[in-house]
Amino acid sequence: MKKSIILVAILGICFSGCKKDEPAPAQDNEFISTMKLTFTEGANKLVYSVKDLDGDGGKPPVIDVIKLLPNKTYVLTTEFLDETKSPAVNLTSEIEAESAEHLVVFESSSANLLAVTRTDKDSRNFEVGLKASAKTNAAANGTLKVTLRHQPEVGGKPTKNGTASIGSTDFEGTFTVEIK
Amino acid sequence: MQQHCTKSSEPLKSLIIYIFLLIPICLYSQKKDCTCTLKGVVHDQEKHLPIVGAVLYLKGTSISTFTDAKGVYQFDKLCQGEYILVCKALSFDVTELKINLQDVHNQDIDLLNDDEHLQEVVVSSQKTSIANKTVLSGKNLEETRGQSLGEALKNISGVTTLQTGSFVQKPVINGMHSNRVIILNNGIRQEGQQWGSEHAPEIDPFVAKKLTVIKGVAGLRYGSDAIGGMVMVEPENLPDSAKIHGEINLVGFSNGLQRVGSGIIEGGLKGIQGLGWRVQGTYKRGGNVSTATYNLVNTGIQERNFSVGIGLNKIHFGTELFYSYFDTQIGVFTGSHIGNIQDLQRAISIGKPADAYTPTQYSEVIDRPNQDVSHHLLKLKTFLNSERLGKLTFVGAYQYNWRLEYDIPRGNRSLNTLNFKLDTYSAELILDHLPIAQLLNGSAGLNIQYQQNLSSSFELTKPLISTTLLPNYQTFNLGLFINERYVSHDWEGEFGLRYDLRNLEAYSLKIGGILQQNRFDFSNFSGALGAKYHHTENWESNLNFGLVWRSPSVNELFTDGIHHGSASYEKGDLNLVPEVAQNVSIGSTYRSKKLSFEINAYLKNIQNFIYLKPRIQNDTLRSVLTVRGAFPAFDYTQVDAQFWGVDLTLIYGISERLDFTSKLSFVRTKDTRNNLFMVNIPSDRIDNSLQYNFKKRNAYISFNHQFIAQQNRVEANCDFLAPPDAYNLFSIRSGLTFKHLSLGLTVSNLFNISYREYLNRFRYFTDDMGRNISIRVNYKF
Numbered sequence: 003m004k005k006s007i008i009l010v011a012i013l014g015i016c017f018s019g020c021k022k023d024e025p026a027p028a029q030d031n032e033f034i035s036t037m038k039l040t041f042t043e044g045a046n047k048l049v050y051s052v053k054d055l056d057g058d059g060g061k062p063p064v065i066d067v068i069k070l071l072p073n074k075t076y077v078l079t080t081e082f083l084d085e086t087k088s089p090a091v092n093l094t095s096e097i098e099a100e101s102a103e104h105l106v107v108f109e110s111s112s113a114n115l116l117a118v119t120r121t122d123k124d125s126r127n128f129e130v131g132l133k134a135s136a137k138t139n140a141a142a143n144g145t146l147k148v149t150l151r152h153q154p155e156v157g158g159k160p161t162k163n164g165t166a167s168i169g170s171t172d173f174e175g176t177f178t179v180e181i182k
Numbered sequence: 183m184q185q186h187c188t189k190s191s192e193p194l195k196s197l198i199i200y201i202f203l204l205i206p207i208c209l210y211s212q213k214k215d216c217t218c219t220l221k222g223v224v225h226d227q228e229k230h231l232p233i234v235g236a237v238l239y240l241k242g243t244s245i246s247t248f249t250d251a252k253g254v255y256q257f258d259k260l261c262q263g264e265y266i267l268v269c270k271a272l273s274f275d276v277t278e279l280k281i282n283l284q285d286v287h288n289q290d291i292d293l294l295n296d297d298e299h300l301q302e303v304v305v306s307s308q309k310t311s312i313a314n315k316t317v318l319s320g321k322n323l324e325e326t327r328g329q330s331l332g333e334a335l336k337n338i339s340g341v342t343t344l345q346t347g348s349f350v351q352k353p354v355i356n357g358m359h360s361n362r363v364i365i366l367n368n369g370i371r372q373e374g375q376q377w378g379s380e381h382a383p384e385i386d387p388f389v390a391k392k393l394t395v396i397k398g399v400a401g402l403r404y405g406s407d408a409i410g411g412m413v414m415v416e417p418e419n420l421p422d423s424a425k426i427h428g429e430i431n432l433v434g435f436s437n438g439l440q441r442v443g444s445g446i447i448e449g450g451l452k453g454i455q456g457l458g459w460r461v462q463g464t465y466k467r468g469g470n471v472s473t474a475t476y477n478l479v480n481t482g483i484q485e486r487n488f489s490v491g492i493g494l495n496k497i498h499f500g501t502e503l504f505y506s507y508f509d510t511q512i513g514v515f516t517g518s519h520i521g522n523i524q525d526l527q528r529a530i531s532i533g534k535p536a537d538a539y540t541p542t543q544y545s546e547v548i549d550r551p552n553q554d555v556s557h558h559l560l561k562l563k564t565f566l567n568s569e570r571l572g573k574l575t576f577v578g579a580y581q582y583n584w585r586l587e588y589d590i591p592r593g594n595r596s597l598n599t600l601n602f603k604l605d606t607y608s609a610e611l612i613l614d615h616l617p618i619a620q621l622l623n624g625s626a627g628l629n630i631q632y633q634q635n636l637s638s639s640f641e642l643t644k645p646l647i648s649t650t651l652l653p654n655y656q657t658f659n660l661g662l663f664i665n666e667r668y669v670s671h672d673w674e675g676e677f678g679l680r681y682d683l684r685n686l687e688a689y690s691l692k693i694g695g696i697l698q699q700n701r702f703d704f705s706n707f708s709g710a711l712g713a714k715y716h717h718t719e720n721w722e723s724n725l726n727f728g729l730v731w732r733s734p735s736v737n738e739l740f741t742d743g744i745h746h747g748s749a750s751y752e753k754g755d756l757n758l759v760p761e762v763a764q765n766v767s768i769g770s771t772y773r774s775k776k777l778s779f780e781i782n783a784y785l786k787n788i789q790n791f792i793y794l795k796p797r798i799q800n801d802t803l804r805s806v807l808t809v810r811g812a813f814p815a816f817d818y819t820q821v822d823a824q825f826w827g828v829d830l831t832l833i834y835g836i837s838e839r840l841d842f843t844s845k846l847s848f849v850r851t852k853d854t855r856n857n858l859f860m861v862n863i864p865s866d867r868i869d870n871s872l873q874y875n876f877k878k879r880n881a882y883i884s885f886n887h888q889f890i891a892q893q894n895r896v897e898a899n900c901d902f903l904a905p906p907d908a909y910n911l912f913s914i915r916s917g918l919t920f921k922h923l924s925l926g927l928t929v930s931n932l933f934n935i936s937y938r939e940y941l942n943r944f945r946y947f948t949d950d951m952g953r954n955i956s957i958r959v960n961y962k963f
Contacts, residue, residue: 025586025601027638027646034809057693058650058743058808059751086693149811154590156479156516157545161538167528168536170590171521174811 034093034173036083037148039068041076041136048076052148052175055086068179070116072141078118078134080106082150082173097150098132105151106131107166111144116179118146128164138181147176218283221256224249224269225497231573231614241266241278312667312676312712312724313401314769314782316340316831318393321882325915325926327958328433328442328466331365331387335413338395339845340782340829342864345942346380348438348471348951349483349512350553353383354941356397356784357825357849357863358410361735364401366414368504370561371404373606373633374583375652377737379862379943383413384508384557384583386487388431388444388464391418397829398726398767398784402663402678403612403627406708407732409763409788420458420493420502424450430961437954438482439544440468456495463488469546470513473949474936476540480513482548493563501564508557513548515539518947519590522811523902526749529947530903551599554586572615581606602652603636624666631659635736645691650743653690653698655736659683665710674714681707684733688740704733704760721772728765734758738792738818744808749902751806751813752794758820763788778833784826791823793853793860796900803899814902822855839876845869850895858897865893865905865940871915880924883916893940906945909937917958926958 035055041048048070054063070076084091097104101124108118108131117137120129153162153169161168224233232253239246240257243265249255262283269277316338318326326334332343332351343351344359352359360379365372367385375381387393394414401412421427426449433442448460466485470477486509493502517539520526534540558581565575582605589599612627634642634656637649645654663680686702712726741754767784797804797815805812827849834842848866852859873884893905912932918925934953938945 027601027640037809052809054809057648058813059753059806060693062807063809152521152590156538157541157547157549159538159541161536167532168538169521170519170525171810173809174522174524175809 033084033086034082034150035085036090037150037173037175038081038083039148039177040079040081041068041070042079043071043074043076050177052173052177053085057086063175065175065177068146068177070136070138070179070181072138072181074138076136076138078136080132080134080148094132098130101130101132102126102128102160102162103152103154103169104130104172105153105162105164105166105169106134107147107149107151108134108136109147109149110179111146112142114139115142115144115181116146124162126160126162128162141182143181144179145176146179147174149174216259216261218260218262219256219258220260220265220267220281220283221254223253224255225253231567234617237270239268241268312674312714313396313726314398314724314767315394315396316780318395319391321917323390323393324917324924324958324960325928326387327431327444327926327960328435328440328956329387331383331385331393331413331415334387334393335395339780339831339869340397340827340847340849341395342867342941344379344862345939345944347478347481347512347515347518347942347944349481350380350382352379352381353395353413354864355395355411355413356786356827356829357851361407361732362410364404364408364412366401366404366412366416367559368415368417368506368561369563369577370559370579370581371608371631373581373604373608374555374557375585375602375604377735380553381555381585384510384555385415386444386464386485386489386506386508387415388446388487389417389462389489389506390415392416397782398728398765402665402680402708402710402730403610403625403629405629405661406680406682406706406730409730409732409761409765409786417460417491420460420491420495421448421450422456422458422495424452428963430959432959433956435468435954435956437951438468438471439546440466440483442466454494456500457493458495459490459492461488461490467546469544470541472952474931474934474952475949476534477542477544478515478517478535478948479539479541479545480516480547480549480552482513482546483510484512484548485510498567499565502562504559504561504563506557506559508555510553510555511548512553512555514551514553515944515948516549516551516590518944519551520749522808523749523805523813524811526902526946535948550588550590552588554588556584558582570616572613575612575614576610577612578609579607581608600651601638604633605635606631606633608632622666622668624664626664627662629659629661629663631657633657633659643689645689645697648691648693651741651745652736653688653740655686655688657687657736658685672716674716676710676712676714678710679707680709681705682731686733686736688736690740700739700756702733702739706731706733706760706762720774721770723770724768726765726767726769729762730765731760731762732792733760734792734818741818744810744813749813751808751815752818753815754818758792758818759790761788761790761792761820776835778831780831781828782830783828786823786825787854788823788825790820791853793819793821793823795819795821795853798899801899821853823851823860824854825849825851839874841873841875843869843871843873859895861896861900862941863893863895865908866891880919881917883914886913886915887911888913890939903946905940906938909935909939911935911937922962924958924960924962926956926960928956928958930954930956 036051036053038051050066050068052063052065081094110116118134120131120134122130122133124130149171150173151166151169152172224236226233234251236249238255247255265281267279267281318337330351332353335341335353336343340356342354344354345351355363360376365383374384396412428447431444444464446462450458464487469482471481489506491504517535561579563577565573567573585602587600608631610627610629612625614625617623636654637652639646639654642654660683665678668675684704688700690698692698708730710728714722714724716722739754739756741752745752764787769782771780794816797817803814805814829847832844836842846868851863867890869888871884871886873882875882888911890909892908913930915928931953936949939950
């Protein structure tokens, strides 16, 4: 009988000991404060961003107005940063390394305003969207919504299928767009 | 025939004598050649105090007696044979025992005696409270084996659960939950992260021999904040014999292929009378759960629990040490992981989750997101019975709750979203005093509690990150209480008074690394008053009043950020004041062989009810813009709330073998300050079952139908999705006993119906669980 108590005690210690190690305290692991869009056309380089440096709540995010010229095709690169840290952390390379789990979605208020085509592919030949081309038409005003979708594996199987519907949103910003 | 009662000068006793003279059972018959004697002492099992004036009679005869001032009773000149001894004492449960009287049975019967005596007679009763309470034990408890505590409690009328998926279930009593419900685990107030709607109680129900729900104000001894009620998880008393006993429970569920094994071994030590020990352990493992038509990825569960207890109990003193460990990992359905409101709306609009989240293959892997929670409880209880004062009890306890909630990270970084470590030290000193003037029975005491919470941090005063839900904090609570009872033949009265002092200090880090320190002090009086009237032997009614208060919890004060689980922006308020509840409840219980019923009606008015209210301006739900899009805003606000409702349980014996049981409950709530309906209130429900009891082997089979109405008392624009439709669930339960072995088979959701429950947070994403067949094996030795 005493043996059985000892046995249980040992078992108990094992149970407690089997607990995972405590993770180091870290700020929200998906914290992104800033999304930066760079439109390049020849030597012309235009940078617009969505920024929220005081976290959720508080002051609303600061969003630039995208101003582009009509009938041009721009090379568009998208970057994600955490600018609440100093120095700022660029998270783009991390997303690039996991391109098979991410998708940047561009939705303009009308196809005539701005047609964005993703030009980069991941290892499974799905588009990623960190690099894209953006084509403008006639002068117009509207909006461009840019969303970073995180589409991680589920049960060891990839879920990304090229559509936006899978996964969850890591970042979302809606710009006002002026083409003139 | 001869009157046997001795005269007594004490008024209460003479009253009792008078009563029992009226119902002439205080007499015994004399027969020739009958020389057997049966005698003993009646003790209060909990406190080991003798019970004065308990009535004892032999069923089917007119032989009866009652205990004297020392709790002693004696039957003389009994004939040989089998008797059923019935022991009744006012405000105690009735106990019936089979006694085989062979000879002169001339010995005292004491609860703490040896096993051989106990096999003959155990006379024990548990004190009942005036408060409205419902107990789940015996067969009804057996049927719930393997289920979570919340699921088991659902069998009590008026209790529902607030769910997050299938396994995270919090008890809701009369529409209230979380911080408004106290859960007592083996006499100790459970201190986990109760505030969270997705935080289930960290308790292994296999520890319990009895689950009790007290509705309304109860147990001022344990705190003033149980506005909704109290759940008590009570193990059996430690054994008092050296003989080794035990129990093995095995349960298998078809849904999720969940297996549960639990065992108990208990005994004592030869040579040390009153020493008992118990070792108990449970292991649970299950994989992905299925709804009626699809599987849900990452919905597995694992649980590893054990407890050990050792105690020495004598009549005049006793001490007991108890330790329990609870450890669970629960997968959170991956399809519920949303980043913003569009994700939620997308999930709602597609109805069935995407194929990636509904794999056809079974899996047991618990992936991210998941919850990983452990809870330690160490308890020391010591009592001393003083002949001059009464019973003095000291209880000291330490609890450590560690909650990790892992989200889906970017990259393979081993980061977690939430890491809460909660230490709670508590101590109480209670005196159950001897009757005052032969009239008042009661207790008075003092509780002290110190609590410290660390949120992703190692030191209280040095928060490392800014958290949106809980800061680091410490609380100090002091409570003083007194509770007195008056008992007469058909009346019982009770009153209680409590004073609480609470101090809270919080240390948080604002974005940008600024340390913020806040201090709060709360204090208040609470009171309870109750009366019970025994109309007849089988019928009693009670009326209870209560005035209780609850100070704002830390999350209600400090939350500031996105609650990802519910895709909402939640904002706390540092200026919240305690809420004060006035409760009135009236209940009636009737028990006979043919018909039993229990009805309880209540009305609660709560001033400054703390409530997460949608931020509505100009009739539209306001949102907060973040880098993940817009989130609807909710504020912790104070309103005046009214809750009222009725719970009813009725059992009718149609024939000797066929019983009909009906349980009905409804609750109505209103924010009376703004004249609005409130959210997350259980809808009306009725539960009917028909049970056939076979002649042999305690075998039974029951068919059960449950109707759960749609919750249509909600405000428009306050939710992302209208409450789900009403639904009907059918189930079959059965059981069979062979000597030491009992078997059970249950089929829940018999017709594999697709449904969604309003109080399941996952109703936005998936259907509830489909058909589930379970087999139970219980072996006692």
